[in-house]
Amino acid sequence: MGRFIYRRLIHGLIVILGVTVIVFVVTRMVGDPVQVMLPLESTPEQRAAFEKKLGLDRPIPIQFVEFMGNMARLDFGDSLWQKRPAMEIVFEKLPMTILLTAVGIGFACVLAIPLGIIAALRPGGVVDRVTVFGSLLGLSVPQFWLGLLFIVVFAVQFKILPTSGAGTPSHILLPALTMGLPTLARLVMLVRSSMIDELNRQYVKTSFAKGLPFVRVVGLHALRNAGLPIMTLVGWEVIRSLAGYSVVVETVFAWPGIGLTAIQAIEREDLILIQAIVFTAAVCVVVINIAMDFIYKLIDPRLKLT
Amino acid sequence: MTGQTLEGRSELPLVDVRNLSVLFDAGRAGFWGRKRLTVHAVENVSFNIRPGETLGLVGESGSGKSTTGRAILGRVPVSQGHIYFQGKEITHAGKNRVRELSRDMQLVFQDPYASLNPRMKIIDIVAEPLRVHGMVKNTKAVAKEVARLLELVGLPPDAGARYPHAFSGGQRQRVGIARALALKPRFIVADEPVSALDVSIRAQVVNLMQDLQAQFGLSYLFIAHDLAVVRHISHRIAIMYAGNIVELAERHLIYDSPVHPYTRALLSAVPVPDPPVQRARQRITCPGEPPNPLNPPSGCRFQSRCPYVTGTCREKSPDLTRRRPGQMAACWNC
């Protein structure tokens, strides 16, 4: 147990370190942030001064050492674009993405589990085939397109939901729906297939032979066993969206989350903000991964965390 | 050939195993994972097999039978002890040596379904050893040789053109035997070759193996988990318990006058298919279960289940000692 925690933490640190090194290298390879940050007509002297201010004129190794030191203190410096601490921006945007993720994936889970179970009860039946086809369709529709479609239909045509932005609960509906739909599709497929697997297991027969009611056998015995892959996928989905996959949805709906900020930072070559975002994303991924392992342990007593 | 006693033959043993121990690393335990776990799969096992002889190796699941067989074939690292084949030590044979040895030693598997590659035709399965050892020149020779082998194990020649799924368990086991025979080995480890087969066809395989032994003078290490099956094929029988051989004797001695309490328990545990006889039988049940191989008790491994256990048993582990001609047992009290 202790060994497990310790190894996971070490691995997490390696991941974060690896990510930051890559980001450092990559962002230093960016042509020249100075050029983009200053207006077209600015003079070479202005550029030089600006470069000096950012510390970009020093040798790379020194920049790196300083960078790592700052990182340990969660201090990435001021965003070039926003002129305020990059971490401040991240902490401002991250909750929005978490909110979007939570609502989107929560909605997917709430729908997927019953749908998947119902489909699994009669594999090959009408309900099953409709569900499977629906899921495949959900998996096939590009998110950005779906988002645009939703905007056109719900916001422009029917004017029942706002087109974009955040603020009220109604704002989150469309982005969350767009975000959750592929997740829903994947989850339904997974719940279905793992439930089919579990329902074919011997212990299900035992439970029926014990005379337990159907609902208990399916909803408790089988579902609990199917829980592990389901949890894995849910964890993955959360990780994915925190690791940048929310970009598309956030861009389409102008949702002020970390993904949108990331793409804006990339466009503006705000390397400080990029570093902060990627670092935070890596930490989130690591934390969620570790949390998932503990949840597994709760679900499946067979797993020994070593 | 069967039933004939080999006791007293002065021939050099074909396989000689001396004080063999095999330990496996089984991960770590403890909060910080400081404790390394070791499976004591086989400990201090000695026996030999003479040319043309079958040694039956019987024991419960996890007692180390397969590990012993695999150690001889050089497939698991030996922790202690020595293995000799035809008088030469092969304990720590290198990869190439093992490959060379595979011409003389072969393995027949327990599971007739999993031991044949589902994507290969029977002809390719059976011809594989010939090909990898470069013993056939062209496809024609392959077909000829495979046809011969198939006939040997009692399969129709056209079987070679088919895939394993077209065969029943017994037939597959024959294919497995044909593959083992392809290189004309002198020694075959048969790891529970009939355990997965139905009673009604078990005999087919056992009889086939016996016939082949007579025909080619093969030696077998025949592994099984109950005493009823090995009776027919073995000349001598070794009983394993938790990694140790507890009794090793000529066949009739094992059945007629078993010495070790475990052997006796094993014998009485096999029910006789005759209701009046079975009901009347004096049954010795030994309570409890085999010890944890991760952490076997000191002293005799059978102590926790033995009805005759004494203080000595708990302290020292008994050695295999000679009880009467052709019979050895490891027990302090009998």
Next chain:
Amino acid sequence: MNTSPKAPLLEVRDLVVNFYTRGGVVQASRGVSFQVDYGQTLGIVGESGSGKSVAVQAVMGLIFNPGRIEGGDIFFKGRSLLDPAGKKRVRQVRGKEIAMIFQDPMTSLNPVFTIGTQITEVLRHHLGMTKEQARKRAMDLLDMVDINAPEKRLKQYPHEMSGGMRQRVMIAMALACEPQLIIADEPTTALDVTIQAQILELLTDLQQRLNVSVILITHDLGVVAQLCHRVAVMYAGRIVEVGDADPVFAAPVHPYTRGLIRATPRLDVVTERMVSIDGVPPDLISPPRGCAFFPRCDRAGKACSRMQALIALGDDRHVSCWCAAKEVTR
């Protein structure tokens, strides 16, 4: 067929079960009939795939998707379990009046629930016990199947126990509601010989103490010999011989029964060579017409390839063989 005035505990009549698979329709049960009286132990033996499990699973209402019960009837205490009202009855009966023990104790227990939960849920569901009552009773049950330290065991998960222990737990679970019939589907096949002996001993003991009826399915004639009053031999989805254990073992009539007895190695008799039944069991997708054993039978006559017979030999013994019929009538 049923001649006793009082209805037997369980009666299966001409049960037909088919599995619709890609390769074709597997006729797993092709008219199986047997009955079990109160307090009686019936052994069902036969090769793998002969339809033993299917027959008893039909009794428990456990034939699922590709399979269908397509003929025959099952009566428990004289009442059908297959008629329209039977479905409900099956649900009430199973686990309570009929309990089942499965072959593989490794997979038959739900790996993510404790032993305690799995035993008590039966008690709570069928007998409406409270949590505490159920726990007490579960401890008694574990005690009954010779598991020591039951309190500790209740908190364990299946993977923390050995195979023998798990099978004992399965037995305890089966006994929970004091059923009148226990169906044990190869309860010892997956276990080691010495453990098998322990479990058989336990079953014998419990059967006598509680006077329950037992259906014991096995490959091993020895096990039947030890435990059963009656024995039914199945082959290719049919019962080929049924009768009291002693006479069947002493004088098997059907060639298959005879072959099976001879093929079973015995420790008490020295035989030179092992005996087998030549050939392989038929494919249940297209079983041969008439007697299914006929291709492997050394005494097959013309009649065998045409039709099947079920002949009463007295003493509640039946055999389905033309040759046997000839012998008997002679």
Next chain:
Amino acid sequence: MTPPRTDTLEQALAENRFEWWDSICELGRELKRDKPGLIGVILITSLVLMAVFAPYIAPHDPAAQDLTARLAPPVWYDKGTWHHMLGTDHLGRDVLSRAIHGARVSLWVGAAVVLCAGGFGVVMGLMAGYLGGRTDAFIMRWIDTQVAFPGLLLALIILAVIGPSLTTVVVVLALNGWMVYGRMTRSAVLSIRQSPYVEAAEVVGCRWPRILFRHILPNLTSPLLTLGILEFARIVLAEAALSFLGLGIQPPATSWGLDVAMGKNYMFMAWWLVTIPGCAIAVTVLAINLVASWLRLISDPQEREKQFARHMAKGMRKNMQAEIDKERQPETS
């Protein structure tokens, strides 16, 4: 059921020489039973053909602008013409031709990424699984670490830095996606390695390349194929998303994602600009997914049985029953 008996093995072999043809026919028959799978296969085939022969099929040069005929609607509108069947975009380029040429990019990126990532992943997985020990530990740590990377963000940064192009998109997507193959191959190798038939090959004296390529790889093909196809679908979507964000394919090359991105500004007056490439993506991915799920079905015996049972239960049951009844006739007589 039983193939014709022949006297010698050689004869039998000769007779079975064309069995691959039989298995293809068998596959075809399976496909006929599975309508969605059939539709998927047909769609994919036509998409591939379309991509290959795009220059011959497309009525116009996809890059040819005509500023005088901008935003023309599809033919079914009043103002639509047959000349531009599906209308034109904001630069007066033919939407249909662009969609046809877009298939090239999408399928090419998908195939290239799957091949690169799959090739690399499988090699790594094979090495990890077969060599074990330190190699295994190293590769697995590597995979674990890379899996925990915020992949898309890194990809975006790299793309923004190197500058997006067809090659960089392929490289970045492949770098981001090889781990799945690695993991799967490794676990499959580990489990197949444990299987008795591999042990049998070892006992018989096979060297490891032979074991790897004759015994392990053939048994990996069907799961790898399924995975590859699923990944293909994912990659097509990913490329579209990257192009949509402006970090994928760059004009004047065309890509469906890019077209959606370009068209989204005109979404309200020329819905076809986003809808047609969007649908093209959806249909392609759907078709791939249908094929993948069909493949998964036929490579999973259990699932296959279930499917069949349903089929039987529908219509053929009656026939079967009749047959069984017929058979039982003599008994009762």
Next chain:
Amino acid sequence: QTRQITIALGSEPTTLDPQIREDGGERAVNDNIYDTVLTRTPEGDLIPSLAAQMPELVAPDTWEVTLRPGITFHNGEPMTADAVVYSIQRVIDPDFNSEQISFFSTIKAARATGDLTLHVITDGPDPILPSRLYWLKVVPPVHSKDPGFAENPVGTGPYRFVTWQRGQHIDLVRNDDYWGDAPQIMAVRYRFIEEPGTRLAGLMAGEFDLITNLLPEFTSHVPKSVNVLGLEHPIVILNADSGITKDPQVRQALNLAVNKMALANGLFEGYAQVAQGQLLSPSFFGYNDQVTAYPYDPDRAKKLIEAAGVKGQTIELIGTSGRWLKDRDLVEAVAGYWEQAGLKVNVRIFEFNEYLNRLFDRKTRADAIFVVSSNELLDADKSFSAYYKSGGVGASNTDATLASLIDAARSETDEQKRENLYHQAVKRAYDQAYFVWLLNIEDIYGLSQRLDWPGRVDARLLVQEMTCQ
């Protein structure tokens, strides 16, 4: 109704300090909170705002500004000469590092000479100081020292700041104590939507009342639209020092070859004017109405090309994509026309960063670089010193005459003379055809049905000029 409107902006301000950044989002908001010393009429003429009258030149390098009395900031601070002086010193302080410094680069110091009068001292004569003062937002001297100033702006303008929900919106309400005419609209909310499509969707859905950068195609789809000639001029810089473009004949041919009218009407649906052979709009200071666009004359272009002996040769045209409205389309269209004139065009579209490297590369100039110049000062000086004057960041010529004209104009305080100099410069560049002048793009705004606004040439979104039903 509540007379409250929502304006969708393309980007969110990064700060609301009006003197640090040079970005459109910030300006759009702060233009309504702050007043500048001078302002412009919607047509672009400079008029006093906080100043009581136009500044007067009291010495060659000193301008005197007189302020309106009685104006206070929203927080009650008085708006006096000290506040203006403070604001000037603040923005030109090198440590403050304002991005707007280029607007004020000539100001050396400022000094209050009375309660409401001050002197602005420039670095040599600066004729365009009034235009510069048009950019000077006056900040409250006390409150602006508050660390929270950037998030809580206080000005003298018609609207006062209410809240800023980062990432979501900024709210302003009407300043009832405003010194000028009371605005009609009570409150404004700014939303930030990067995607033009999404912005448009919001307008169509009725969520927004005003959106910027409406695509020309959509003018007929939105409830209302407003278009004014804007500040942006797409041009192609031709290399006058080397390559085939060294020959003035060729450069002229390249101008003649392009059908600017077609570009304006086709690509921009008429929402652009043909640039009249200069980098200026008619409203800019220095505009020479004697110079008109090179006509579209492909035949003459072809002949000139042939005459110069460069027919069939390759010309490199560099552009970027996605930075300016229809930038790529313009480049490709131009390339098409040039090909018709008998040249091979090697179009190279670079990602913006790389593009900038090429644009600023002083050593090896490409044959032709597409660029869009934007002139917020509405004065020839800015564009000319960057693109016309030899040595300017984007200049591709070494024409000393032209450079001296521009330099002379720079320090000429006499308006008439200065204008004259610019007219000469325009003419010279036109004759030499240093550029291919393409268009002058119009700004298009989408408006909701209830909003009325005539638009402004300087692209400022002044809510006080809007009315709402």
